[in-house]
Amino acid sequence: MNTKLLTECQLCGHKCGVNRLAGQRGICQAGITPMVASACLHHGEEPVISGQLGSGTIFFTHCVLRCVFCQNYEISQAEKGAEASTEQLVEMMLALQRDGAHNINLVSPTQYGWQLKTALVEAKRAGLFLPVVYNTGGYDSLDLLLELSGLIDIYLPDLKYFNDERAARYSGGENYLAVATAGIREMHRQVGDIKLDQQGLAQKGVLVRHLVLPNNLADTKPALHFLRELSPKIWLSLMAQYIPQYRASEYPEINRQLLPEEYNPLLDYASELGLENVFIQDLNSAGQFLPDFSQTQPFNPANNQIGT
Ligand code: SF4
Known part of the structure; x- marks a missing residue:
């Protein structure tokens, strides 16, 4: 393993x-x-991830981004959590598997990506057979993603912005666009488009999440265009659940919820682009502490109908 990723942190x-x-x-x-x-x-992830029994979620403390509207700021910024050794991480994964989880879902893993490689190798040796989900804000280095190649079955990255200035202003991520797009390309190279099993659960592939912001400040249209260019069969969650939490009140332009007239035209645009696999959200799903797709239904842009 390349220890330089940690001794001169490049994760x-x-x-x-x-x-x-x-x-x-x-x-x-x-x-x-x-x-x-x-x-x-x-149970609150996309249906292809949560299924009937739930996704075996391990939520890591800290975050490499500093989103001013973070819904999980107590975990990402205020260090809520406890240290876990490699052995404890392995046991957590195996316990979730014993409890019937459909997959192991590593949430906010980037800052511990190097350590997680060790834990995943040991967990698989100890009998972990479930698909492993890498649930990331999308600011992973290419070097880290290459280290993880072969260990991750499903990548669940955010594509938060398609604009560096806004990524820096609202999430503290310099050069976000180049990092995120290169990362998603690499994820797609590794695992391709989502493949489902007979129960409709994801077994492998990339599912990208994009949270639409008020005043179109996430630059959604070019983000969708990038994804369409990557693959017309790319799976996408076009999320409407934005609520102004944490420090959002310091930024008047994002200090409100999303409006239907901001969200609905983007569904039409996804349809025009020919994106085939899109999850959408009811605007009323705003207010959940964790990402909540309980309102989400498959959206078929071909006939502009919900629930195919
Ligand atoms: S912010 Fe990124 S590069 Fe810096 S220490 Fe954390 S993981 Fe490493």
Whole structure:
């Protein structure tokens, strides 16, 4: 394993260069030992991830981004959670598997990506057979994604913005566009489009999440265009659940919920582009603490109908 990714930390787009092994901390503030905020069966992801029994979610503390509207800021910014050794991480995964989880869902994993590689190798040796989901904000370095190649079955990245200025203003991510698009290309190279099993559960592939922001500040149309160019069969969650939490009140232009007249035309645009596999959300789904797709239904742009 390439320890330089940690001794000169290059795990995410910030590339802080700090020596994590020596106890130094970079922008994410993560230490060397992974911290976990929760491990549970989660029913609020997309239906192809949560299924009937739930997704085996391990939610990691800290985050490489600094979203001013973060719904999980107590975990991402306020360090809620507890340290977990490699052995404990392996046992968490195996316990979720025993509990009937459809997959192991690593949420906000980037700052611990190097350590997770070790845990995944050991978990698979110990009998983990479920698909592994890498549920990321999309600011992973290419070097990290290459290290993880072969260990991740399903990538669940955000494509938060298609504009560097806004990514820097609202999420503290410099050069976000280049990092995120290169990362999604690499994820797609590794695992391709989503493949379902006979129960309709994802077994492999990329499912991209894009949260539409008020005043079109996520630049949704070019983001959709990029995804369509990557693959017309790309799976996408076009999310409407934005609510102004955490420090959003400091930014008047995003200090309100999304309006139907902002969201609905983007569904038409997805249809015009020919995107085939899109999940949409009811605008009333705003207000959930965790991403909640309980309102989500498959959207078939070909006939502009919900629930195919
Ligand atoms: S994970 Fe990213 S933010 Fe954290 S120390 Fe490494 S390069 Fe910096």
